[in-house]
Amino acid sequence: MNFEFTDEQKELKAKVRDMVDKHVLPRAAQIDSTSEIPWDVMKIMADMGLFKFLIPEEYGGSGKGDLRALELSIIREELSRGSCQVDAIYALNGLGSYSITHSGTEEQKRKYLPPIAKGEMLACMSLSEKNAGSDAAALSTTAVLDGNEWVLNGEKIFASNSKVAGVIVIFATVDKSKGANGITAFIMDPKVSKYEVRPFQVLSPHDIGEIILKDTRIPKENVLGEVGHGFRVAMKTLDVLRTSVGAAAVGLAQYALDITIERVKSRVQFGKPLAEQQITQDRLADMATEINAGRLMTLYAAWLKDSGTRKSVTLESSMAKWWCTEMAQRVVDKCLQMWGGYGVMMDYPMQRLYRAVRAPRLYEGTTEIQKVIVARELLKLYPDPVKA
Ligand SMILES: Cc1cc2nc3c(=O)[nH]c(=O)nc-3n(C[C@H](O)[C@H](O)[C@H](O)COP(=O)(O)OP(=O)(O)OC[C@H]3O[C@@H](n4cnc5c(N)ncnc54)[C@H](O)[C@@H]3O)c2cc1C
Known part of the structure; x- marks a missing residue:
């Protein structure tokens, strides 16, 4: 049993702590009082390479073949010392990107993971709905294949990072009668698909909102994993x-x-x-x-x-x-x-x-x-x- 961090992990912890002490804590009250993204802090974090820890090496990150849970824990413990909003934005990038890391095709990974690793793009994961929170498998947003596109209809809620995300991993059912086995994950790209985000406020502000899907078209190749394996x-x-x-x-x-x-x-x-x-x-x-x-x-x-x-x-x-x-x-x-x-x-x-x-x-x-x-x-x- 070894309770010691490696030298790299110690250095990482010290670096994040130093950044938080210098750039986050002095203005934490302001950062945490609004749902606006503190882009200057994101830029500093990107320059430090922090987003790379969410992404495997092959796609521009520093994870060895996968997301490194230990480094993620070290980083999040230090970030949340400073600001829950800064921590949440960072973590949501992990939530949005990790599904692509473990279930994406080579092409999907090459397209979406490198910009996240560089901190150029924020990610979002949207599973929850008004009638499907804890029981997420009961979701009712539908996806119907129409030629080379999936057409999504429904309303998602509690989608953090939704206003600013450059990529949204979103879940819909292709066959409600199949329950969890009908749920399918999609990569929704705001440059390609049209949808509406309705932001709302929560107790401790961060970018969060509803996503309204009205005949939202997603290219067929943006299915993430297999159809019916989204849950x-x-x-x-x-x-x-x-x-x-x-x-x-x-x-x-x-x-x-x-x-x-x-x-x-x-x-x-x-x-x-x-x-x-x-x-x-x-x-x-x-x-x-x-x-x-x-x-x-x-x-x-x-x-x-x-x-x-x-x-x-x-x-x-x-x-x-x-x-x-x-x-x-x-x-x-x-x-x-x-x-x-x-x-x-x-x-x-x-x-x-x-x-x-x-x-x-x-x-x-x-x-x-x-x-x-x-x-x-x-x-x-x-x-x-x-x-x-
Ligand atoms: C700040 C914030 C950010 C979020 N970000 C995201 C996001 O980015 N993406 C996303 O998809 N979702 C997100 N969520 C949604 C979150 O995951 C849900 O709020 C959560 O899963 C609970 O669902 P619900 O709010 O519908 O509550 P409900 O499911 O209605 O639950 C209400 C209460 O009933 C309890 N309950 C439910 N089922 C049982 C049971 N079987 N036994 C005992 N008690 C039970 C719950 O524990 C809870 O106390 C976010 C939520 C918040 C508050």
């Missing part, structure tokens, strides 16, 4: 990316703890700093321990994926996702309490973290759905009792 494409992507949601939650919780420790060391009430009160110390100990546990959980799940030790990392990935996002919520709430009234003042940082920490418990599968998955995977590990 598998989506699940394979989420399986890997979920671990990194856990890592982002750890980063957010760590930042909340860092600034709260500074606060309780300097805030004097009853003649001494709050940090000297035992009840404060009890909370600090709880939070530091929980963050440490969460970090180990995400890094383990990421290592498991990268090492290829196990074919499926679904169990560990879902565990890391639900536990770390719930943990981050507990930590941020406790931290805010320790800031007293300043915790909810808009000029202070805690309210921003409090808003940011909520959505990760919902997206890429809610906590409840992760627990359904964990229990399902767990039960598989135990043989059925022999029937009498």
Whole structure:
């Protein structure tokens, strides 16, 4: 067992932390107050080669044949220390591109992955619909083949990065009666297909909206994977990316703890700093321990994926996702309490973290759905009792 990062991983972590300290944290309040993409930060991240970690080497990235879950976790933990919006944009590029990486044809990969690796193009993955959230297989957007094009009709919701994406991996059914086996993934290119994006606001702003498809035409060759295999494409992507949601939650919780420790060391009430009160110390100990546990959980799940030790990392990935996002919520709430009234003042940082920490418990599968998955995977590990 080796708990050390490689020299390259240590360097990566230090580089991202330095970039976040210099270019993100000083203006995090502004970045996280609007759904506008901070393009200058994206440019810095692109110049640093951060988007390359999402893409295999053959297509201009730096992943060895696949997305590197460990590096993705390292990067997301550091980015979310700075801004949940910056982290979300980065992660969504992974969500949008990874389906192409594992299920795309050679031609699709050559066309769409290099610009994502260079940071020239943002990606989006659009699965959810109004009546198909947790039960994504119930989606009702239809795809009908008409000559050399698929014609899509329906409405997607919660499509992050949808306004700015240069490529959208979108899911529709070719035969609703087949349930999950009718779902097909498509690569929708805004330069080729016509659709409408209706943005809306969420608690912690980022670019998110509905995608309205009205006779939207997608070239036949833009089917991603096989017709009817779209649900598998989506699940394979989420399986890997979920671990990194856990890592982002750890980063957010760590930042909340860092600034709260500074606060309780300097805030004097009853003649001494709050940090000297035992009840404060009890909370600090709880939070530091929980963050440490969460970090180990995400890094383990990421290592498991990268090492290829196990074919499926679904169990560990879902565990890391639900536990770390719930943990981050507990930590941020406790931290805010320790800031007293300043915790909810808009000029202070805690309210921003409090808003940011909520959505990760919902997206890429809610906590409840992760627990359904964990229990399902767990039960598989135990043989059925022999029937009498
Ligand atoms: C900020 C944000 C960004 C998002 N980005 C994207 C994106 O880029 N692309 C995309 O496709 N989607 C995205 N989503 C959608 C997200 O994945 C869904 O919101 C999520 O899967 C839950 O679906 P729902 O909102 O329809 O809730 P519902 O499915 O209606 O669930 C409501 C509640 O019921 C619970 N529930 C549901 N089923 C069960 C069950 N079997 N047992 C127990 N409890 C259950 C849920 O856990 C939840 O608490 C995003 C969501 C948010 C909030």
